[in-house]
Amino acid sequence: MTLANPSASTRPRRRPGYRPAAAQAPGAPLPAVPQTVVPPPDAPPPIVPPAATPAPDPDFHALDRALRAAAARLTQGLSPSVIAEAWADWAIHLTASPGRRLALSLAAADAAGRFTVWLAEAAAGGKPAPLVEPRAGDRRFVDPVWSQWPHVAVAQAYLLGEALLLDGARRVPGVARQHENELSFLFSQWADVLSPTNLPWLNPVIVSRTMQEGGRNLVRGAMNWMDDASRLMRGAPPAGAEEFQVGRDVAITPGTVIHRNRLMEVIQYTPTTATVRAEPILIVPAWIMKYYILDLRPENSLVRWLVDQGHTVFMVSWKNPDADDRDLSLDDYRQLGVMAALDAVNRAVPGQKVHACGYCLGGTILSIAAATMARDGDDRLASLTLLAAQTDFAEAGDLMLFVDERQVSLLDDLMWSQGYLSGGQMAGAFQLLRPNDLIWSRVIRDYLLGDREPMSDLMAWNADSTRMPARMHGEYLRSLFLENRLSAGRFAVEGRVIALRDIKVPVFALGTVRDHVAPWRSVYKINLFSDTDVTFTLVSGGHNVGIVNPPRGERGSYQTLTRTADERYIDPDTWAGLAPHHPGSWWTAWQEWLAAKGDGTQVAPPAVVPDATAPDLPSPGLYVHQA
Known part of the structure; x- marks a missing residue:
């Protein structure tokens, strides 16, 4: 709307009856200064109002928050x-x-x-x-x-x-x-x-086991319970986790930390081939978990497998935040995380576009960063891969039972008192989504049958929990889960709204069949909100097991189908009926997709040159060891 008189909006408001003084002519005498009126000696003293003092909180809001935090x-x-x-x-x-x-x-x-x-x-x-x-x-x-x-x-x-x-x-x-x-x-x-x-x-x-063993199973179960209770009180990892030490047994793919800031480290992995593909890969994992789920043992490490296929791989390793990080925002994870990591990759491999891959929450922040880059004309990405990552939260599954205004308000109070949400507090909600698999089956096996399930690298990783900063987690739950701003076109970055449809690079999106964290139909919705080629892949397994599925095992299966930008949208169930089934691991299909999105050039491996922020520190770096 155009104002009839633009200058009128900047004029000061005038009191009724106000008349402006006549302009002072050059050389004219200055107006007389009014004389100060002195009251007579017998006049009563003037009434001076008391100085303003901060009023106490009449609602005792801090007390209420403390009580709600204790209840939480x-x-x-x-x-x-x-x-x-x-x-x-x-x-x-x-x-x-x-x-x-x-x-x-x-x-x-x-x-x-x-x-x-x-x-x-x-x-x-x-x-x-x-x-x-x-x-x-x-x-x-x-x-x-x-x-x-x-x-x-x-x-x-x-x-x-x-x-x-x-x-x-x-x-x-x-x-x-x-x-x-x-x-x-x-x-x-x-x-x-x-x-x-x-x-x-x-x-x-x-009953049968107890009769066969004369009750010895119950004795072993009681010992298992006491051991677990002791470990819980001491903050020690579960039994058997010590067999999978980070940097010794898992997360051992050779590499170097090339950049560090207050939020994350960037690891550049050592090549294993004489030449590499020109376009590097940057992986952004979720900060709700530690990165090495993608770099477990050599035989099931996605990082090691990609390096062996001739890719230059970079990994973000997030800091495990504590109470001092309570004010880290969701946008800090975009700027200090995704964008800072992308800058580090560009310094290491100058002049090349980057295949960006985000897992779970890392994929959500990566999609926000990619949409912001597209809005601002930043064309450094070659492709975008989203692994079990949601961009729309209208149908986020059973987890939505724990995310409404009442729940978020209670969590806000809990995080206000702590400065973060602990891994154990998050794990409780996830376990309630699958109590028979994650709670009761373990009670029966460990405490009533007296058996211990052998610890695996994935189980040990799952027990290595992380925290979530108070401000970031509150913003994430409200703006994405509660208000679903990203897909609705109401998510603003640096004061300006972003849109997923601005992303023009090809997208590889992956969902898992038994995912209680990011249901595959919710992940599939990237097809609704994007305006580019989308290759959607549905794999067997759950949120973690479906991702960690190396080709050597030949277990599992997947479906995959590409929708080009000029093709009509099809609903997820129709897609599932059309997409062909393939046995084995989805890793090979993704690697072929990445190769097709590059220019096919083979180059000498880039040098490893840490910047001024990072010492010459080998992978897995320092942040991954933070308890």
Whole structure:
């Protein structure tokens, strides 16, 4: 909008009745200075207002935050109001819905009648078909003993009750969708706790083992529990993790730290081939975990494999933040992380564009950086790879149960008191997403059967947790999870909005089938918001195992299909029906894709020249060792 008089917006506002003084003519005498009026001696002293003093906080906000932070420590960051509100919403509306109550009662009566008939036939030695099957992915009853009498009756009774319980949380008229999901999650947790597999006297596997060993398994289990409790109190790693020491057993691909700042180190890896491809690869891992998941042992190290294929590889190794880093922002991770690393790569390999790869949260910040670079005309990228990384958070899966205004507010208070969110506090939420796999199965194996699962390099890495700075994590949860600004075109960098569609370099996006952190349909949405060629790949496995899948093992499978910029969008389920299946590792498909996006030139390996910020320090550097 154009103002009729642009200068009017800069004029000072005038009091009513104000008249400007006449302009002073050159050489005219100065106006007389007004005389100070002196009050008579008998006049009362003037009233002087008291000096302004800061008012105390009438709401005692700091006290409230401290109390909420203490509550968050007890609940592992789960807001009590979430449970209370969901329960109240469900109970009130169920009370006001006699039809739904009648339907649930009839369903329970029908289940009881069918179970009675089934039980009589099974008790008589028959083999009736199961009344209900375990949910997809439920492996609690896979042992053949659960199909034998009388254990099969216990399993069927439990599965019927679980189905009725979970159905009771659904389809109550008037209940908010979020509350329905939260209550379903809560009911599922209760059902998991009460599973007969968790009760020693009802689990035939535990009973049989105890009888065979005369209870020695329970003694070993008690010793395992005491050892785990002691390690937890001492802050020591889990049993067996000492066999995978960083820099000795894992993260041993040769390299050198060439740049360091207050947030990260950049590692340049030593080539193993006489010549290398001209375009280097920069990998940006998530700072929610340490980088060496991509550089475990030589036989399953993605870094080592890429180097052996003739690539020059650079890796970002994030600092493990502490309370002094509480004010690090999300944009600090872009500037001090992605952009500083890209500058270091350009110094090491001048004149070449870079294949940028981001894993999980590292992929999200990399996509933000790439969109910002595209907006500002920075064309240093050759391609963009996003491994299990989300750019849209509208359908971020079960993790959204822990991310709403109530949860984020509680986490804000917890991080306000600590300066960070600890790895253990984050791990609690992730374990609740898969309690049977991550909690109860371990309780049964370690403490009731008395067995220890052998420690693996991936398990040891998973126990090497990191922290999240308070400010960054709050910004991440609010701007991306809660408000979904990035894909909505409302995410601003340096005061100006960025758009994913500005990214014109080819994109390789990867999702994993069993991902509870970044569901593959959510990762797939990069197809909706980009305006470039996108090669989407769906691999078997989960968020970590699906990524660490070297070609030598020939395990797993993947689907891949490319949509060019001028082709129409297809939904993820249609894509899954069209994309061809391939056995083995996706690493080979990605390496072929990278080779096709370069110019094919082979050059001598670049020299390793650390800049002034970094000493001549071999990989894995210093930051990865921070506990």
